[in-house]
Amino acid sequence: MKINQEVKVNKNVLRTTELGQYILQKYTPKKDLIRKLAEYADGVFKPKTLERVKSCGDFMQHLTTVDMSARRVHRSNSCGNRFCPICTWNKAKKDAIMISVVMEAIRHEEDQEYIFLTLTAPNVDGDELKNEIDRFNKSFNKLFKRRNVQKVINGYVRKLEVTYNKERFITKEMYKNATAYYKKRGLQVGDNNPNYDTYHPHFHAILAVNKSYFTDTKVYINQAKWLEMWQECMNDSSITQVDIRKVRSSEKSENGAILEVAKYSAKGNELYHSQDVFEVFYKALKGRQLITFNGLFKEYVKKFKNKELEEYQKEDENIYTHLLTSIWRTSKYENMLRELTLEEFEEYNSKAKKVEEMEVE
Ligand SMILES: [Zn+2]
Known part of the structure; x- marks a missing residue:
């Protein structure tokens, strides 16, 4: 694989890796819930708020390892609404x-x-x-x-x-x-x-x-x-x-x-x-x-x-080498994986990282 070249992650890879399963089992059902929320919130939320909620989680990036066994949120578009299943x-x-x-x-x-x-x-x-x-x-x-x-x-x-x-x-x-x-x-x-x-x-x-x-x-x-x-x-x-x-x-x-x-x-x-x-x-x-x-x-x-x-914070000891970009396409995420550039690798791994999340169902 050439450095910086994005490759589409296929279904099997997604099903058999930790990060892939996380996207399939945690994020995808929440995008479905957002559809329900958008239906109920129509006429309740302001139109602008409603649009933001609808597009929440349409784009996200995770730092990960080549086998996609570790994850750290890198970027994502989130609406911040307290009734949004992804943001809560x-x-x-x-x-x-x-x-x-x-x-x-x-x-x-x-x-x-x-x-x-x-x-x-x-x-x-x-x-x-x-x-x-x-x-x-x-x-x-x-x-x-x-x-x-x-x-x-x-x-x-x-x-x-x-x-x-x-x-x-x-x-x-x-x-x-x-x-x-x-x-x-x-x-x-x-x-x-x-x-x-x-x-x-x-x-x-x-x-x-x-x-x-x-x-x-x-x-x-x-x-x-x-x-x-x-x-x-x-x-x-x-x-x-x-x-x-x-x-x-x-x-x-x-x-x-x-x-x-x-x-x-x-x-x-x-x-x-x-x-x-x-x-x-x-x-x-x-x-x-x-x-x-x-x-x-x-x-x-x-x-x-x-x-x-x-x-008092635990260190995040994973070494991140890759970036997974996930984009929501109507009913599922399309996922692209690429290797980090040397510059990125150093930036995301050099300083001691802290664990930022505790898993919640
Ligand atoms: Zn949200």
Whole structure:
């Protein structure tokens, strides 16, 4: 192959390489979702915004190895819209790595440990969703202004997530996940789903605490107390679900928590379920802050953005020799591979590179 000469990548190569599979399995289905979004957003988004969303991901370039086993985003055209399946996915991948680095730094420099908190409330109808989220925000702020909470929580990262219940009838999986709930109501698999066509806003948060929090019985807050406080702040005694757990320092435990707060506020298969559902999500989430950093987290996110936390960032040890250009053609990507010029090779490999993304489904 001549240097700088682009070669078309055929289907078989695409299917058998890591980057090829990534494009086929991750990007291509999201381009299909964009088509759905464009249909629902017609008349909802401004025409200019709609055009940008439609063309999102039409062009992208990845640095890679000759066998296309490694990847690093080089350039791409992205719309940045918060309802776009490609952009929300890319943001989640970047947020995940940022939160992971920030947590590592806070653990080392501030001697902190973490707890993972999930706050929920009963489901609401579509026309109540917007107000319900406002109520969640107010109640969360109330909760974190309480003296016993303020005394022990040194910062948090919080994510708003909204799920939509699209099942008309109770499925096996739903029953398995909430057996006690259905049993109490005398319901079985196949019965009408009492929560059909309702929305479920909830918060996931990672909280930073002093190490002594777990052993000091005077300040420790147990699950029953968190539940009681959340009921009081929401002024709703029917709330039963508050989950609180320690984030262990294992990678699995920590990544689990990170992915919960980094991932999208709405799942693709729910957000683009129908025109009506899309509009409910749109009205409720438009212009809203979805991820919030507070206290130590806020301070360290600033440091991360100022590149002051590079010592906590993993090195990207791949040597990139090639550039893959992918162009969207109606229903699939056309992919072209070429070797980097010597100049490019040096530019993209000489300085220590940091890992920029954490994989998110
Ligand atoms: Zn986009």
